[in-house]
Amino acid sequence: MEEKIRQLTERVESSVLSCADMRTLNDLKVGVLGKSGELTAILRNIKDLPPEQKPAAGKIVNEARVKLEKIFAERGKALEEKELNEKLASEKIDITIDKNVLKGGLHPLNIVRNKIVDFFVSLGFIVADSPEIEKNYYNFEALNIPEDHPAREIQDTFFVTKDICLRSQTSTGQIRMMEKVKPPIKMISPGRVYRSDNPDATHSPMFHQIEGLVVDKNITMCDLKGILELFAKEIFGESTKIRFRPSYFPFTEPSIEVDATCSHCHGAGCRVCKGTGWIEILGAGIVNRNVLKNCSIDPDVYTGFAFGAGMDRITNIFHGITDARVPFENDVRFLKQFN
């Protein structure tokens, strides 16, 4: 009997391995281990053996059964996996096909604006809105721009009445803020500004600025450099450096222009930076004492700094947009490049 079982096991084992699908395997399993299967028949015959042989025979048959069941189970698992894989393979689709879903996005100017706003908000700045149609006082006088200053000429600024204009700079937001809130102040004010320039590759009658203002005790030029250096790194990349150049604005003293190392050539000199390695990114300075006085803030107690950046310029430099008119055309082929 032992020999018979050995032969059966061997035969079944090789049949199982050559089984190609689940159904054949199941049929085979029934033929061996089923109620009227071959092994079941052998087991049934044990009862006819002499009692002293029964335990040994039973053990042999059971061992064979366990072994065969394991073989069937293993093969079954392998076949199931194979069949599943075949099914999955047959379900393969063309993933390069697109469903026609519209993809939206913000205007690139506002993507950059948000990036700038997020940066300053993270440093404790509030975001202040102020009117775009503004009294001359806020656009000029309060900012220490005297009556005979060239910026007040009718050909530079749009006027609505003799006392009201379209703001030509977001610096108006400084005054609006300081009239309402006393130091410490940390604010930025982004928005639309207007100047009487016909649209061309480098001008637009409407563009965007972001104003920054910090007023507190002991604010210094070094703080201005600290924050603007971080800002430039945030916008143009970690390796960006900045430099200060003396300049002049009526509402700051000392006044500076801030250059950043060119984001395209990293300072080596290229077309974007006209070979200098530097690009002008904003104007800044220590808030003029007269401006603080105009807002009833004591300039002997408080100092502050302010800066104003052209967001369109920064955006255009950053994205390599060479014509200032393009962002205002709103051609969807342009807009979708930034989605």
Added chain:
Amino acid sequence: MKLQLSWLNDFVKVDDITPQELADKLVGIGFEVEEIIYTGAEIDKVVTAKILDIKPHADADKLSVCMVDSGNEILTIVTGAKNISVGDMVPLALDGSTLPGGKKIVSSPLRGVMSYGMLCSGKELGVDESTVKGASANGILILDKNVAPGLDIREVLGLNEYIFDISLTANRPDCQSVYGMAREVGALLSRKVKAPSLKYKTVANNESVSVKISAPDLCSRYSARLIGNIKVQESPLWMRRRLKNSGLNPINNIVDITNYVLLEIGQPLHAFDTAFIDGGINVRTAKPGETITALDGNLYELKENMLVIADDKKPLAIAGVMGGEYSGINDNTKTVLLEAARFARGTVRSTSRALGLRSDSSARYEKGVDYMSIDLGRERALSLISQLKAGDIYSFVGYDGIKEPKEKVIKTSAEAICGILGIKIKASDIIKILKSLEITVEDNGSALICHIPRFREDIDNYTDLAEEVIRFYGYDHIVPTLFKLSETTFGGLNNEQKKIERYKSYLVGKGMNEIISYSFINPDFYDKLLFDKNDGVRNAIRIMNPLSEEYSVMRTQLTGSMLDVVRLNCSRKNENFRLFEIAKTYIPNTDEPNELPFENQTLSVAFVGKDEDFYDIKSVLCNMPDLANIDYKLGYSEKRFLHPGISADIIIDGNIIGSFGKVHPTVAKNFDIPENVYVGELNLEYIIDKKRSTVKYDPLPKYPGVARDIAVTVKADYLVGDMFDSVKCAAGELFESIELFDVYTGEQIEKGFKSVAFSVKLRNKEKTLTETEITDTMKAIIEVLEKDFGAKLRS
């Protein structure tokens, strides 16, 4: 301004550093050199050469073959010129040379004879008679015979000047001159600045002219001198060259001197021929109807706010702008009145603008002329007149106005200056820098008493001094810090700003692209949008000085701009896109017209594409954050830019806060866009400040609900929304939700009717629904539909 380095070198030594080096240093103190111009930049390898021999060309009647000495070799040159003789010194463009305009000269045969270069005319070298004698000759430029051969022609013709084009800031009019820049360069390089020569002799004479200022607000100081025995002639070459390099044409010695002083000292001067002065000089505003023919030959009508220099009878000059036609210098001029004055920059600017008349003098006055340069400029001019022997300087001095402005004294300290800068600079370094700028500093141990020179009208307080210090100490010394000594502040967006960002995120998620369009529009948009002539939306703020009609009114609605953007995209064959803009509309304050207008945050949307329909724009707009939680109503819109049957108004508390729908076909035609465009506009001010009350959790249902489908036919003009409201009402407390799944007209449905199929979900929150409850509710629903809408149940 244009700064000639050799001129600068008259006052401060700069000829031992390269122009580039000097330019780089100037940037550090706030003078951006936009361009370094070399006057000979376009000329290369052109030398002086002596003509040794001229022979006719064997094969060409019009050509000659010359032998010339180019300094280190004898060359054969073929030329067509007729004005040369043996022994003449001429400019020779060698093989491989360059001439103005980029012209290249190479050795080449001319009718069989090799020419190793080209003899040049004055025109070919870009010079004219004003600085080079013989430059206009027909033929070759004949140079001075004493010039050696082989010299660089740029040296010989004075085309070796470096000129800086410097951009000056508005606060530094004192630097608008060679001498003004010399003071800065002297401080920059720690070099001595030589004062301009002011030497001259006066001739005793009792001629005089009375001088009076009648408009002291517009002219704070007026001075005049008389110069007799005027000899009008050409000014010397050095002066003509400097004027020419500054873009001024030399005229005669007297005019040239006034221009020269304007460039050198920064003081505009005017020379009047006294033969045309009737009586005394009166600086006054123009009389009504007064006119003047200016030096440019044009007649100008003067306004009463314009300042003139007049005699007893007539205006002689428009102050600071231009002299009168007859007051100018001519060959017969015997005696000249030389004016040096300070006119308010505002008056010169507005007069110049109003008349459309500009001059070098007006440009200078507009920037501001300081008190000190009046005397300096006048004295310098007299010294040059004396040097050029152009006339006799009489002893008469005419004067009116402020003699000398008060000296500004600023008391400060090294600590105050360093306090602003944030770095420590030694007091001795601060004093040294200030002194180099001609600021007198007294250090009394605790304070620095600074006496500001009068030409520095920009310096008012210690912050200005701090700027002077750091300009020369160097901004590189500023170390970045981050508010070491100040308070922490709470930052962030306010509620409204957060809302706007949220709306934008929502819209972007709906596949929309943001646009940014101009705030000013063409008022014809209101016509194109079919707004009624009396519609309040037409009450828009007009810009007094718009660029053009196209950008002339501040928009009170965004749809016009949006449709214009749609037009641009469609004209470029872009299709299938959704756009939005959140921007302000500007609504005039009709109650207080002198107050600022209201600026309302407004949303504009457009859906363009064959697959878009009314329900797309509706679902996007009506599910806007905030709006979705407000009790609003929809009604058919009467906005004339929308299709009357495919449009809706969003109404809150009786106010229409927004409208959307398909554009009216006439509007589509007006804007030249396809008809299947959907637009919407929503005044966000109504929803932006709506605070949603805290959401209280509603326990999820424990008992099962049931869904029942119903299909009815009703008259086509009944609204599904109204039917659903009735269903909801009829279902009462058991109502959970209702969902439309089909609206059908066509076969099997009677004409004028439609089939509406929907699913109602019922649920009892307290217990499992009984069959009776369900049946009764469904019966109630059907009854109400039958009663209110004449609905017939479809089987």
